[in-house]
Amino acid sequence: MGALTENHKCPPRVFRRITDAISTVGLGGLIGAIACFAIDDRPAGALVMATAALGAVLAYAIRQAILGRPS
16 A cells, blocks of 8 residues: 555544534524524424424535535
């Protein structure tokens, strides 16, 4: 095997991948819940959960599309 090149990047560790995925999903869920409260003054709990879940899924999908690989 040859020496590492200047552009070499080691693959991320397991803990880093998990924290990246959790933070992405958490931030997307938070944005979804905030958007729900911005649209409706007193939304039902199920509606808040649904918009938070949708925000989390969309954030995770956008992250995968940008990075070009699953986390």
